[in-house]
Amino acid sequence: MSTEIQLQPLWKPGRSLLEQSNLKKYMDWLFVKKGLYFRSYHDLWEWSVTDLEDFWESLWQYFNIKSHDLYLEVIQRPQTGMIGTRWFSRSKLNYAEHIFRNKTKERPALMFQSEKTELEKISWETLEAQVAAVSAWLRQKGIKPGDRVAAVLPNSPQAVIAFLATNAVGAVWSSCSPDFGLAGIVDRFRQIEPKVLFLSDGYSYNGKIYDASLIHHELSAALTSLRDIVQVSYIGGQLKPERTTSWEDILHLPNQGIDFEAVPFDHPIWILYSSGTTGKPKAITHSVGGCLLEHLKSLSLHQNVKPGDRYFWNSTTGWMMWNYALGSLLCGTTLVLYDGAPMYPSSQVLWTLAETAKITHFGNGAAYYIACMKAGVSIASERLKSLETIGSTGSPLTPEAFQWIYKYVKKDVWLISLSGGTDVCSAFVGGCPILPVYPGEIQCRTLGCKVEAFDENGKPVLDELGEMVITQPMPSMPIYFWGDETNERYENSYFDTYPKVWRHGDWIKITSRNSVIIYGRSDATLNRGGVRIGTAEIYNAVESFPEVKDSLAVYLEKSDGGGTISLFVVLTKDKVLDDDLKARIKDALRTGYSPRHVPDTIEQVKDIPYTISGKKMEAPIKKILMGMDPAKYINTETMRNPESLKEFL
DSSP: OOHHHHTSOSBOOOHHHHHHSHHHHHHHHHHHHHOOOOSSHHHHHHHHHHSHHHHHHHHHHHTTOOOSSOOSOSEEOOTTOSTTOEESTTOEEOHHHHHHTTOOSSSOSEEEEESSSOOEEEOHHHHHHHHHHHHHHHHHTTOOTTOEEEEEOOSSHHHHHHHHHHHHTTOEEEEEOTTSOHHHHHHHHHHHOOSEEEEESEEEETTEEEEOGGGHHHHHHHOTTOSEEEEEOSSOOOOOOTTEEEHHHHHTSOOOSOOOOOEETTSEEEEEEOOOTTSSOOEEEEEHHHHHHHHHIIIIIISOOOTTOEEEEOOOTTSHHHHHHHGGGGGTOEEEEEESOTTSSOTTHHHHHHHHTTOSEEEEEHHHHHHHHHTTOOOOTTTTTTOOEEEEESSOOOHHHHHHIIIIIOTTOEEEEOEEETTTTEEEEEOOTTSOBOTTOBOEEOTTOOEEEEOTTSOBOSSSEEEEEEOSOOTTSOSEETTOTTOHHHHHHHSSSBTTBEEEEEEEEEOTTSOEEEEEEGGGOEEETTEEEOHHHHHHHHTTSTTEEEEEEEEEEOTTSOEEEEEEEEEOTTOOOOHHHHHHHHHHHHHHTOGGGSOSEEEEOSOOOBBTTSOBOHHHHHHHHTTOOHHHHOOGGGBSOGGGGGGGO
16 A cells, blocks of 8 residues: 555544543543643653553542542552552442443433344343342352352343343453353363353354253353353243253342442452463453453543443454443443344344444444455445444454445544453553544554554564564553462463563554554564564455455464465355466565565465454464464364364364
């Protein structure tokens, strides 16, 4: 893409956003209350990552955090690095309590639609009553602060209710999507020893109903820590394993409202998991206070989420974006849920939901927008009148997809590309309501997050490709990995490359205007003649061909210091990889990027391996092609399409 095109913004904030956005109001508040004036967003960001104590304390005050005890210090930093940093010591609070500060009769709390059900609304009154009933039942069963409550549930109101009830009693939440295999669920939950398990009897996807009752007995037997199982009837199943209580029976129990348990700031709120493609999934544990502050900051200031908005992010309960989307309830929104395949029965299904539910903020994975672009989706301008933002994450969104959104979805929408992860249950880089949007670029580094691009010498660089690092602690960084008592796995995951500096594993460029471009995972980065290449560049070029449905690039090092790039492509129906297509792909990479981007081999495969959360399995496939034992590096239970491995073995 030429420099001229890159320099042209696709969107600029209008006067109302510049003057009335939540971010502008926060900046005005800083001036009035703190005497702090910032001429630009970047000046504000510099202050936020330099004066950590004043910045995070200002958010505590601005968002009027309710603590049941006064905090002593904003931050206590250990000598050894980021691990063990303490925030707002002695404070006690509750995440769910802050959500219910927004209850109102003026709008629903939740809206829900699935492949099998029409759009329905759940009032705050109903939500409160059901959370009260489930939390009272948990207490009756002896669940105390710190106990683990697990769930295998679809993206449904019951999942939200079960989480809020779990959090209300001070217990620790952890969930898997029902499409995880038995071994994948056991690998995760056995580590954390849950006492209660919420189980769906099944789920529907792509028009097909999946009966999950067959694994209930096996799951019950494998998780020996379980005391009780709650069965949620989702597809009308009848099977009840031992120790099982019906969800409906719990809702009919008498209760006296919600009793919110105040817990310390660094008390665990939930346990999320790494993909598990390279061994046993890491049980990443986050704090109540860290997620509360981070979600308020990210959703309110960086996505401009306001009371009365309708917030949607297409997810399953096994992806951190489900937990992140829950945070929109902190901002007074109606949370819109959808359960099912995003392209079934047609590529219009979620766009129709956005229209009928009057969604204000619409989010999905980058792969979804690219699929819509390839399917030729076009939205009539009058359909999405309520839509203010479109969010994208999961993988880099191509410049072409940026332009497609503005041409074929909504020309005046604010496109927010963001990137973060399970590691912080939020975004390191994301949107800014007072900055323009450029194709292929993320608008900014988020407040309080000191992202840098390090060169091979561990020095920060600008306008150059580098290793993405975070050089200052954040409250939403993991408090620990569950069961990792010496923090060995935690240390090895982020701090094994640079002393006391978080290496995230992405390959990025910070531009001269302080926007960010992500080029893919650095552990799958291609290295040709000492020049490192992000896989996203190859995918941008290759997948722009109408014949190419998907692709995967892998770099294999040689003992002489050189290496080869192998490109695997999935073609559209009835297309064959002939010499002409190979030549055109190589020419596009050579002329669009550089000769170093040209693969040594191009092979046609039927499918590209993906994790359940939708990430291409670049690093694991590389290990297989290097002759390593697949059983050691790939857990098929964590894959969306395990049958795709056959062609790589």
